[in-house]
Amino acid sequence: MALIELADGKKVYRDGDRESVIFDHASLRIDKGEFVSITGRSGSGKSTLLHILGCMDRLTSGTYRFKGAPVSAMADGELARIRGRHFGFVFQSFHLIDEFTALENVEAPMGYAGVPRRERRERALELLRRVGLADKAGHYPARLSGGQQQRVAIARALANGPEVIFADEPTGSLDRANGEMIEELLLELNRQGTALVLVTHDGRLASRAGRIFVLEDRPAAGEMKPPKMR
Amino acid sequence: MNRYIVSKAMKLMMRRWKLHLLFALQMAAGVATICACASIHHTAALQYRDLMAQIEGTVWDVTAAADRPTGRPPLDLDQYAKLKAAYPEASLPFCIAHPVHYTTDGNDIRTAWFLFASDDFLKTVLRADKSGFERGSAAYAGDEVRAVLDGRRTIVHRNIPIESDAGGELILADGARLSVLPMEELGTNLVRFTHQDLENVPLDRVALLPLASYYPHFKPEDAGRFKLSIKPGLQADGEEAPRSVMEMLGLLLEWNGKDYNYYVRTFQQRMLLSYEEIRGYASVAAAIAGLCLAIVLIGLTAVVGIMFRRRRRALAVCSALGAGRRSLLAELWLESSLPSLAGGITGAIACSWYLSAFVHTVTIRQSPAIMAAAAALSLLPGCLAAGTLALGIRRLKPLEMLRGDREWR
Numbered sequence: 001m002a003l004i005e006l007a008d009g010k011k012v013y014r015d016g017d018r019e020s021v022i023f024d025h026a027s028l029r030i031d032k033g034e035f036v037s038i039t040g041r042s043g044s045g046k047s048t049l050l051h052i053l054g055c056m057d058r059l060t061s062g063t064y065r066f067k068g069a070p071v072s073a074m075a076d077g078e079l080a081r082i083r084g085r086h087f088g089f090v091f092q093s094f095h096l097i098d099e100f101t102a103l104e105n106v107e108a109p110m111g112y113a114g115v116p117r118r119e120r121r122e123r124a125l126e127l128l129r130r131v132g133l134a135d136k137a138g139h140y141p142a143r144l145s146g147g148q149q150q151r152v153a154i155a156r157a158l159a160n161g162p163e164v165i166f167a168d169e170p171t172g173s174l175d176r177a178n179g180e181m182i183e184e185l186l187l188e189l190n191r192q193g194t195a196l197v198l199v200t201h202d203g204r205l206a207s208r209a210g211r212i213f214v215l216e217d218r219p220a221a222g223e224m225k226p227p228k229m230r
Numbered sequence: 231m232n233r234y235i236v237s238k239a240m241k242l243m244m245r246r247w248k249l250h251l252l253f254a255l256q257m258a259a260g261v262a263t264i265c266a267c268a269s270i271h272h273t274a275a276l277q278y279r280d281l282m283a284q285i286e287g288t289v290w291d292v293t294a295a296a297d298r299p300t301g302r303p304p305l306d307l308d309q310y311a312k313l314k315a316a317y318p319e320a321s322l323p324f325c326i327a328h329p330v331h332y333t334t335d336g337n338d339i340r341t342a343w344f345l346f347a348s349d350d351f352l353k354t355v356l357r358a359d360k361s362g363f364e365r366g367s368a369a370y371a372g373d374e375v376r377a378v379l380d381g382r383r384t385i386v387h388r389n390i391p392i393e394s395d396a397g398g399e400l401i402l403a404d405g406a407r408l409s410v411l412p413m414e415e416l417g418t419n420l421v422r423f424t425h426q427d428l429e430n431v432p433l434d435r436v437a438l439l440p441l442a443s444y445y446p447h448f449k450p451e452d453a454g455r456f457k458l459s460i461k462p463g464l465q466a467d468g469e470e471a472p473r474s475v476m477e478m479l480g481l482l483l484e485w486n487g488k489d490y491n492y493y494v495r496t497f498q499q500r501m502l503l504s505y506e507e508i509r510g511y512a513s514v515a516a517a518i519a520g521l522c523l524a525i526v527l528i529g530l531t532a533v534v535g536i537m538f539r540r541r542r543r544a545l546a547v548c549s550a551l552g553a554g555r556r557s558l559l560a561e562l563w564l565e566s567s568l569p570s571l572a573g574g575i576t577g578a579i580a581c582s583w584y585l586s587a588f589v590h591t592v593t594i595r596q597s598p599a600i601m602a603a604a605a606a607l608s609l610l611p612g613c614l615a616a617g618t619l620a621l622g623i624r625r626l627k628p629l630e631m632l633r634g635d636r637e638w639r
Contacts, residue, residue, distance in 0.1 A: 056550055077554045084552015095547045099245040109551040111234030156551070 001068050003163060003195055004030040004053060009062035011048055022048050023215055026062070030197060032163065035190045037198040037206040040215030046199045047168055049215065053197060054087050054166045055079040084113045088157025088194075090186070092169035094149040096141040102128060102152045103137040109159040127155035131185060147178030154185055164195040171202065183208075235557050239564035253530065254573030257608045260526040261577030262584070265604040267519035269585060271512040273595045278505045289323070289354070290460040290475045292482070293493050299450035300489040305458055307442055309485050310348070313478060319463025320474065323351040326444050326455045327428065331386040332378050342375050342435045343428060344390050346444035354461060355423065358416040364441040369400055369408040370416055372434030379410065379437075391447035400439075404446045408439060453490070460494075527610050534566045534615035562619050567612030574608025 009026040012019050022045035030036050030053075038046050051057040052064065055071055056079075064071045066082060074082070083089075088109075096105045106124035115123070128134050131151040133144075141149055150170060157165050167186060171179035183205060190196040200206050243250050294304030305313075305324070314322055325347040333339055345351070352358040377383050379400070391403040400408040413433055423431045460478055462471040475494060482492050545558055553561075578601040585594045 054550070077556070080549065080552055080554040080557075083550060089550045095543065095550075097544055097547065099242055104241070108238075108548065111238065112232070112548070112552040112554075112557060114232060114234070117233075117237075160552070 002029045002065075003032045003034075003067060004028070004197075005063075005065040005068075006053070006059075007063045007065075009049075009052070009059045009064065011045065011052065011057075012060040026215075028053075028213055030164070030195055033190070033193045033195055034211070035187075035196045035198070035209045036211050036213060037200055037209035038213045038215065039200060039203070039206045042201075044215040046215055049213075050166050050168050050197065050199045054089060055083050080112075084109055085160050086163050088154075088159070088162035088165040090150070090153050090157050090165060090167040090170045092172040094141070094146070094153045094173070096149055096152055096156075098141055101138050101140055102133060102144065102148075102155075105141070105152055106155045106159055109156060113160050115160075124155070124159065127158055128152070130158075131155045145178070146174050147181060150174060150178070150182050151185065154182070154189075158189070158194075162194060164197060165189060166197045166199075168199045169201065170198070171200075171205065232557060235561050236564060239561050239568070242565055243568060250569040253533070254569040254576070256526065256530065257570045257573030257611075258577035258580065260523055261574045261604045261608055262581040264519050264523050264607065265578050265581035265601060266585060267512070267515045268600045268604060269581070269594050269596050271509075271516045272597055272600055273592065274505060274509040274512040276595055278509050281505055290462075290471075290494055292458045292460060292479065294453055294456055294482075294486075294490045295493070296450065296453050296490050298489075300453075301448075301450065302486065302489055303445065303448045304453050304456045304486060304490045304492075305482065307445055309482075310441075310458075313481065314350075316481070317463070317474060317478065320478075321350050321354050321461040321463070322348070323354040323459040323461070324348040324441065325351045325457050326441070326452065327457060328390045328455060330378065330390060332383040333386060334383060339386060340374070340435065341431075342372075342378055342437065343431055344375075344392075344437045344439060345428075346439045346441050348441045351441075352416065352438065354459070356416055356418040356420055358418050360416065363438075366440050367406070367408050367443075369410050369437060369439045370413050371410050371437040372413045372432070374432075374434045375437040376410065376412070391444070402443055402447070406443055406446075408443065410437075413438075523607065527607075527614065530570065530611035531614040531618075534611055535618055559616060559619060563612055563616040566615050567609055570608040570611055571605070574605040577608070578602075578605040 006026060006028040009028075010024045011022040013022060026049065028036075038049060040046050048057065052059055055066070055074075059072060066086070071079070071082070096102075097108065100108065103121070103124050106127050107120045110120040110123065125134060125137060128137050131154055133148060133151055133155070136144060136148060136152075141152070144152065150173075154165075154170075165186065170186065171182050174182060186196055186198070187208065196209075198205070198209060206212055296304070310322070310324060314320075325345045328344040328346075330342045330344055331339055332342060348364045349361055352360050352363055371379065374383070378385060392400055398410050400410055402408065413436070416438075418433070420433055422433065423429060423436070428436075460475050462474045479492050479494060482490075545562075548558060548561075549555075581604075582596055582601060585596060
């Protein structure tokens with residue numbers, strides 16, 4: 001059974017009488033531990049697709065199944081539960097909670113999932129150690145560099161032991177050195193068995209995926225084989 | 231509620247303590263003002279009500295004084311009958327009181343009272359319903375008075391129109407005869423009078439004689455012995471009672487104004503007017519305080535709204551991290567309500583302390599219900615903001631927030 005299965009997906013935004021089709025006829029299958037990248041021009045709907053796959057938005061039509069269960073029919077609470085327990089998110093702008101320390105940021109998803117405080121703390125420290133930031137546990141985001149913030153965000157994405165990590169331009173705001181470090185960290189996680197769905201403009205990074213999903217500007221989408229580099 | 235949500239809300243509150251402290255202080259000031267105004271209003275309303283009840287049950291005592299000696303009484307029998315007819319709801323206890331001084335076996339000088347009384351006097355003062363007594367030929371006397379009448383006591387000064395007494399009868403100066411019955415036959419449970427100048431006179435030193443039997447013996451110097459009381463009917467409330475009393479005085483002046491002035495005790499009336507004024511001020515104060523509170527609530531609700539609108543991206547992040555909409559709402563509600571509730575409770579306590587410690591000119595009656603209601607008002611901004619936020623959170627699209635390409639409306 002596929003981990004994620006999208007069939008004939010369509011997303012339309014309505015603004016008054018105006019309708020804009022973001023994508024149409026999108027089909028995609030992601031298996032456990034797979035690395036898939038989603039590319040396309042700006043405005044082609046990459047992030048929208050990623051958020052739909054991450055249960056943060058819904059399809060206008062088509063079906064989306066996570067581990068065989070139809071996500072489209074699920075209530076908001078159930079979607080929140082899936083996001084919290086099965087998915088991890090890494091964003092281009094990190095999106096850490098400013099009022100929380102690095103440790104508290106990593107603890108947050110576990111808090112919402114009802115993990116007891118002591119366990120939460122131990123696991124958060126372990127994750128920070130894993131991304132090389134154990135010594136920055138008490139620092140607030142404002143005192144961390146971009147690369148460090150993104151590593152905290154990755155630790156946070158791993159908090160509940162997700163089966164899939166959705167990363168939206170995770171290196172887009174970083175310099176080359178930090179970008180490469182984050183890239184390696186994500187690939188390492190993928191090698192350890194976590195599926196990785198990556199939205200990127202970076203052809204080099206996209207080419208490291210097992211499969212590339214290309215969204216064209218027109219309301220149609222198709223799957224292409226991995227490039228030769230692989 | 232998930233413990234994490236509570237601890238997160240507390241943590242955020244502590245991190246933004248300056249903002250929340252300011253918020254709490256504003257709320258404390260608002261609640262203290264409301265609480266004080268409401269307590270003053272409550273006190274004035276209660277005292278006004280008490281006074282109304284007092285006035286409703288008050289016997290208004292009317293006395294007369296003549297400018298010069300006159301052969302006409304301050305209130306004759308016909309006028310009394312007219313008053314009663316004009317105000318059938320009112321009770322008009324009326325008596326003409328004559329003291330009689332006598333000596334006991336031990337040669338102590340004591341005073342007995344011979345009261346020429348009306349039916350209403352018996353009914354109101356002694357709870358004795360003896361209709362027709364005031365124009366009848368029966369008199370009631372206590373044991374001591376009967377001893378005086380029997381000659382077992384020596385009268386020192388006889389200032390009553392009684393010629394003689396014999397065999398249980400009183401013979402008045404005009405020859406009228408009254409049969410004397412024991413006071414117990416009135417069936418009263420009273421032991422002492424609690425009325426006018428007769429306060430604390432034991433009932434065994436009192437004789438009650440028909441009112442009509444006095445008039446043939448009226449002397450100008452007796453004018454001061456006339457004691458008319460007015461008890462407006464049960465239907466007359468605290469505001470109507472003084473009006474009725476004034477109307478009756480108007481009638482008395484119309485009939486006898488050439489010879490007499492009439493005086494009525496108006497203390498309660500003055501109190502009533504002053505409390506009406508206080509209540510008026512308190513109502514205005516409460517209205518202003520209510521308006522202030524409304525403004526404060528709207529202002530604080532807007533502040534809470536703005537505070538959380540700024541955090542819409544953080545809300546979207548939390549949503550992506552697995553927070554359900556209910557959790558987000560609970561978190562926001564807690565964060566906005568706890569400081570304002572703390573401020574509200576502080577304001578109510580501060581108000582209570584201030585009123586007890588510094589307001590001595592009037593005893594403010596503080597009500598726990600008012601304090602609790604004022605403190606509970608402090609939850610309103612949180613609830614109003616939470617209501618607005620609930621609508622916002624229902625429409626929350628994490629995607630839009632995280633990309634920042636659309637405003638959260």
